[in-house]
Amino acid sequence: MEMEIPYTVTARPDTGAYNAKIGIWLFLASEVMLFGGLFSAYIFLRLGATHWPHHLLNVPMGLFNTFVLITSSITMVMAWTALKMRQFQSYRRWLGATLVCGVVFLGVKSMEYKDKFHHYGVILNNGQEITGHLEMSPAEARKSQTLRILPDAEDSGSFGHQLQSVFGRPAAGEEKVLEIPKSDIQWWSNFTPRYSTYLATYFTMTGLHGLHIIGGLVVLGFFWGPGAKLYRTNPEHLANRVEVAGLFWHFVDLVWIFLFPTLYLF
Amino acid sequence: MSLRQFHLLFVTIVTGLFLGLGGWALKGYYDHQGGLLAWLGAGSLAVALLVVVYGAWFLRKTRRMGLVE
Structure with a gap:
């Protein structure tokens, strides 16, 4: 039944x-x-942080x-x-x-x-942070003694700039590619959880x-x-x-x- | 709580979100962070109003259908 x-x-x-x-x-x-x-x-991590992006x-x-x-x-x-x-x-x-x-x-x-994952940050030995996009492949960057990075524009956090970036990479303006020797770098990584x-x-x-x-x-x-x-x-x-x-x-x-x-x- | 009631709660919170977003965008505009934020602020406040209108329509529709618990 x-x-x-x-x-x-x-x-x-x-x-x-x-x-x-x-x-x-x-x-x-x-x-x-x-x-x-x-x-x-x-909330607690943010309240306790000295710097929050x-x-x-x-x-x-x-x-x-x-x-x-x-x-x-x-x-x-x-x-x-x-x-x-x-x-x-x-x-x-x-x-x-x-x-x-x-x-x-x-x-x-x-x-x-x-x-x-394609956005990178570099912490220099003096504590300064530079963020931007690598102008070389990640594999090349790992082997090379120098990092080639196009830094983010000054207004990269603005709503207008973000809107442009949805439809492709916005014009970099006056920004120039930086070549940073690895000896000047304390730490670098892409924007993953470990960053x-x-x-x-x-x-x-x-x-x-x-x-x-x-x-x-x-x-x-x-x-x-x-x-x-x-x-x-x-x-x-x-x-x-x-x-x-x-x-x-x-x-x-x-x-x-x-x-x-x-x-x-x- | 039924889906109808939860949806009405959802609509209320979404209204709050767009009011908050409107305030955030207009504050950014007054802090000189670009004219686009003025449009975003005005748009968000308009969407908040639309959401309220939708909520009232949904309330009437479900009452008519007899879905009130």
Whole structure:
């Protein structure tokens, strides 16, 4: 005899919520603690730092990604309402749009990461920091006794300069390629987590957030594809599952809404 | 909390984000960091207003659909 699991569609009378909703909120509570811990660590590291970089991240790109994720939350909730209205084709379209937004977000984020990996910083023996792009391959730079680096323009942190750099490398202006002997260099590296505490926290927080986006895309992809078969037998059960996935997706988007100003603006 | 309620909370926080972004951009403009920031500031405040309008539309739509818990 087959036994049916209770409260997958209707709410439990004592909690007022169906099983999956209780489960997702318990999970999201643990996620709040995870990201809350990271945000707390960021605040304390920043308060304790003698030097904290500003305008290192590309605000126009971050802003574009913010719009993409906000749009994805809207399409997500539209997919759920379409399912509640039993409009299956509309549900597939809205959920498909959410998937596209998630993929676009990851694409832009990977461009940002690539840009950081090609950006270099040099600490001279006198403590001065020079940042810019190598005018030689990283392999050459490792072997050579001299580093050839095109320093960042004076206004490289400005919104206008960052906007130009989205569409290609902006004109360097009066800047000239510097040839720095390795004997004058204390330390040099590209902008990876080891470069500074700021970049370490940036990659940790955005990397973890990116993993959440990938996880969300897997779940949403399932409900767009094979998981959508449930609609034929129990549409309300599918609507509940999509609602739970939507709650996770909204949470992940909400984390970005806090990450963007924290890391990009202030 | 249902997805509808969480979405409304999300819309409220997004409104706050764009108000904050507008303030950040206008402050940058007054600190002479480029005219583009004035456009960003004005645009952000306009988006904040649009988000409020969307939130009200979503609230009405879901009420009409009977999705209120």
